[in-house]
Structures are given as C-alpha cells and as structure tokens.
Amino acid sequence: MAGLVIANWKMHGSLALIAEFSQQWRGLPQLSKVDVVLCPPAPYLGAVSEAFEGLLLGAQNCAEQVEGAFTGEVASQMLAELGCHYIIIGHSERRSLHGETDAQVAIKARLAAAEGLHPVVCVGEALEQREAGEQDEVVSEQLLGSLAHVPCDRLVVAYEPIWAIGTGHTATPGQAEAMHGLIRRRLQEHYGAAGAGIPIIYGGSVKPENAGVLFGCDNIDGALVGGASLDAKSFWQIASAASAGRA
Ligand code: PEP
Numbered sequence: 001m002a003g004l005v006i007a008n009w010k011m012h013g014s015l016a017l018i019a020e021f022s023q024q025w026r027g028l029p030q031l032s033k034v035d036v037v038l039c040p041p042a043p044y045l046g047a048v049s050e051a052f053e054g055l056l057l058g059a060q061n062c063a064e065q066v067e068g069a070f071t072g073e074v075a076s077q078m079l080a081e082l083g084c085h086y087i088i089i090g091h092s093e094r095r096s097l098h099g100e101t102d103a104q105v106a107i108k109a110r111l112a113a114a115e116g117l118h119p120v121v122c123v124g125e126a127l128e129q130r131e132a133g134e135q136d137e138v139v140s141e142q143l144l145g146s147l148a149h150v151p152c153d154r155l156v157v158a159y160e161p162i163w164a165i166g167t168g169h170t171a172t173p174g175q176a177e178a179m180h181g182l183i184r185r186r187l188q189e190h191y192g193a194a195g196a197g198i199p200i201i202y203g204g205s206v207k208p209e210n211a212g213v214l215f216g217c218d219n220i221d222g223a224l225v226g227g228a229s230l231d232a233k234s235f236w237q238i239a240s241a242a243s244a245g246r247a
Pocket of ligand 1: 008160164165166167168203204205206224225226227228
C-alpha cells in the first residue's frame with residue numbers, strides 16, 4: 001500500500017499562503033508511492049484545487065445531514081462535487097470543542113463514504129486517560145462507536161493521541177505502534193480480513209525529524225499533520241519519509 005500523508009491546515013491559511021506554498025511545492029521533487037492530501041479551510045478548497053497538481057484535496061469536516069436548513073453546514077456531496085477525495089471526521093478538536101459524539105462521527109463517515117469519499121476517522125485518548133492506563137479501552141470504544149455501519153472500502157483511521165496534538169510531544173514509536181497494532185486487531189474483528197488493508201495513520205506533532213522513525217513501524221501507514229503542514233518544505237520532507245521504503 002502507498003503511504004498516505006494528510007495536511008490538516010485547521011483554521012489557518014490565506015490565498016497568499018496558498019500561492020506561496022504551491023510555488024515552493026512545485027520546486028520540490030515529485031514524490032511517488034505516497035498519496036499526499038491537502039485539507040485547507042473549506043473556503044479555500046477551490047483555490048487549492050486550482051493551485052496544485054498531483055496533490056489530492058480533502059476537507060476537515062462535513063455535515064451530518066444530506067441537505068436542508070442547516071445554516072453554516074457543508075454537505076459531503078458538495079465537498080465531493082468540489083473535487084475532495086478525503087474528509088477528516090471526528091478530529092479531537094471537533095469532538096472537544098463541538099461536542100461531536102461517536103454516533104455523529106459514524107453518521108458523517110457513512111455519508112462521506114456514500115459520496116465516494118475517503119472518511120478519515122480520528123480517534124485518540126486524552127492525557128489523563130493515558131496516565132490512568134485506560135488508552136486501549138478508550139480508543140477501542142471510540143473506534144467501534146465511530147465505525148458503526150461504516151463501510152470499510154474507502155475508510156482511513158487516524159490515531160491521534162490528544163496529548164500529542166499541537167504540543168510538540170509526539171508519541172514514541174513504541175507507543176504509536178502498540179496502539180496502531182491494537183487498532184489493526186479491532187478493525188480485523190470488525191471487518192474481517194478486509195480490516196488488514198485499512199490504512200492507519202498517526203497524528204500528533206509529526207515533524208520531518210520524527211517522521212522517518214514513525215513510518216518505520218509496521219502498522220503506521222502515514223500521517224495526519226497539523227502545524228508542520230503549513231510549511232511546504234517540512235510537509236514535503238514528511239511526505240518523502242512516508243514514501244521511502246514503500247513497495
Ligand atoms: C492535527 O491537528 O491533526 C495534528 C496532528 O496537529 P499537529 O501535527 O500540529 O500536532
């Protein structure tokens with residue numbers, strides 16, 4: 001399987017950043033054996049799709065309805081029409097700041113999949129839960145709740161320990177691989193043999209300096225990158241590390 005590296009720009013960026021980033025990106029060597037996805041804020045999807053070749057487009061969220069009187073919401077069908085291939089769903093910031101539940105995440109993931117998009121379903125434990133040794137139960141429960149009736153053919157799972165997001169404290173390769181192995185087992189229990197082929201990517205302070213060792217782990221298929229994805233060179237270095245060693 002090719003590596004998968006997804007940029008989550010969150011609520012950062014501007015038309016000027018897109019122009020600068022795309023100019024720098026064009027000057028960097030083309031990458032193979034890795035799918036590179038850019039998820040800008042929704043108003044910039046059009047500008048990003050025009051500015052880049054060879055990068056896939058993604059969104060950061062979608063509505064849990066198909067259409068209707070839902071002011072401010074964006075339907076997965078609209079995102080598909082704009083050329084999105086991926087949608088980040090259930091990011092910890094959506095779960096904590098907007099109270100998104102596992103059931104809502106599952107609805108969004110089903111809608112995204114029905115539109116032919118790849119739902120990138122995020123799970124991860126908080127610091128207190130890890131300190132209490134509860135991470136395996138927390139992540140297993142979140143995962144199964146978030147995948148209820150979600151088909152597996154386009155699914156991507158992102159393990160993002162909350163304590164590693166935007167903090168500069170990345171999980172050690174051992175911690176990340178242990179959790180990815182657990183997620184792999186849960187996916188196989190849930191989907192049978194097909195669970196072996198679902199990409200599981202890691203997110204949480206991934207940088208050019210730590211990407212290579214993380215991608216060297218058996219069950220880490222790529223990364224969801226926040227802060228470091230705002231800099232073209234850093235993001236390219238991470239994507240390049242993900243492509244290294246891929247068949
Ligand atoms: C994220 O927001 O999904 C993320 C992983 O952020 P960062 O890389 O900045 O920790």
